[in-house]
Amino acid sequence: MTGAVAKAYRALGCAGLARVDFFLERGTDSVFLNEINTMPGFTPISMFPKLCAEAGLAFPALIELLLEDGVKRFRARAARV
Known part of the structure; x- marks a missing residue:
């Protein structure tokens, strides 16, 4: 899961502090990005x-x-x- 969050962070060119919100689907453990808040x-x-x-x-x-x-x-x- 951490890899997916880091991948989204890098793909958007984020740097420094950000909050990455995501959903984890029960049963499949699929990760869905909800939002990246670069000024939480x-x-x-x-x-x-x-x-x-x-x-x-x-x-x-x-x-x-x-x-x-x-x-x-x-x-x-x-x-x-």
């Missing part, structure tokens, strides 16, 4: 920051990490132009 709700009580906090990454550090990743992608893209 993002507050300290949203699921992704909560999961990161459980893994030891505090909300401010998560924000910094996402910003650094975005700047790195921006610079790499600008260097190719």
Whole structure:
């Protein structure tokens, strides 16, 4: 299942944070993409920051990490132009 989600993410050229919603059909285990939300709700009580906090990454550090990743992608893209 994770492979199908990652494949859809890459096929749409997504980068950074996104929420990929899908349906799993009972009986066949077929995966159906519902939507990819490239700007999901993002507050300290949203699921992704909560999961990161459980893994030891505090909300401010998560924000910094996402910003650094975005700047790195921006610079790499600008260097190719």
